[in-house]
Amino acid sequence: MTWLAFILILVALVAFVAGQLFLKHAMESSTATGLRDRKVIFFLCWGVLSMTIHFFVTLGLLAHLDLSYVYPFQGLSVIIISLAAAIVLREKLTAQLTIGALLISAGIVLVSLS
Amino acid sequence: MTKTHNHPSGVANPWLQLWLSVVCVLIYELLQKRGATETANLSENWSWTGITALASPLVWLAMVLMIISLLSWLYVLRYIPLSIAFPLSRLVDVLIPLSCWLILGEHISPRRWLGISLVVIGLAIVAKPVARLEEKL
Numbered sequence A: 001m002t003w004l005a006f007i008l009i010l011v012a013l014v015a016f017v018a019g020q021l022f023l024k025h026a027m028e029s030s031t032a033t034g035l036r037d038r039k040v041i042f043f044l045c046w047g048v049l050s051m052t053i054h055f056f057v058t059l060g061l062l063a064h065l066d067l068s069y070v071y072p073f074q075g076l077s078v079i080i081i082s083l084a085a086a087i088v089l090r091e092k093l094t095a096q097l098t099i100g101a102l103l104i105s106a107g108i109v110l111v112s113l114s
Numbered sequence B: 001m002t003k004t005h006n007h008p009s010g011v012a013n014p015w016l017q018l019w020l021s022v023v024c025v026l027i028y029e030l031l032q033k034r035g036a037t038e039t040a041n042l043s044e045n046w047s048w049t050g051i052t053a054l055a056s057p058l059v060w061l062a063m064v065l066m067i068i069s070l071l072s073w074l075y076v077l078r079y080i081p082l083s084i085a086f087p088l089s090r091l092v093d094v095l096i097p098l099s100c101w102l103i104l105g106e107h108i109s110p111r112r113w114l115g116i117s118l119v120v121i122g123l124a125i126v127a128k129p130v131a132r133l134e135e136k137l
Helices: A003-033 A037-061 A067-087 A093-113 B013-037 B050-057 B057-081 B082-088 B094-106 B110-135
Strands: none
Touching: A003 A037, A003 B057, A003 B082, A037 A067, A037 A093, A037 B013, A037 B050, A037 B057, A067 A093, A067 B082, A093 B082, A093 B094, A093 B110, B013 B050, B013 B057, B013 B082, B013 B094, B050 B057, B057 B082, B082 B110, B094 B110
């Protein structure tokens, strides 16, 4: 793997995790304030921007590498998102959820190594 | 934590929307791969940015499916905690290698099969308390 590919994979991963957190936070707030609230729209925009960056960087990677090779790098995003949801969004993370998320992450990373 | 029992039923059921989102992601990933490969030779310098892939209609169809999956995903996020919904959405990481194998004819090594099995076990562990919670209601 070239350095360019490595950096682009990292950019895609960070954009993806940040995007999910923004979107969850926006939708969570919307249950109380409705979708037209300024704060909800603000976080939705950041979420969509992050996901757009993720989309185009992923397209660029897919042009050169196999889908079953590129995509599973997002496996790491499972455990990162679960931890970030617990820390940033204060979700209750049980031992069972953590073990499940770790297994899913490990499984996807294992797939990506082959 | 979001209350999982306080949600609409039928089409508006967030768990059904989670399924819809997963299926859309699966199909658009496969379309992206086809579209990106078809257009990779248009410009060696620009293909890394992904811009050249826009020349393929398959990529535009992928974008439509991506919007549908994003909308249903947003709906899911309203009702289900991210630390439950996101791991479950990774069902696509089982479905994608299986589809690559069945449709695109890509090879799956024994190590990759092991990885797929780990994901399935992880999904079952995350889904079990959820299923129990839903049953009670």
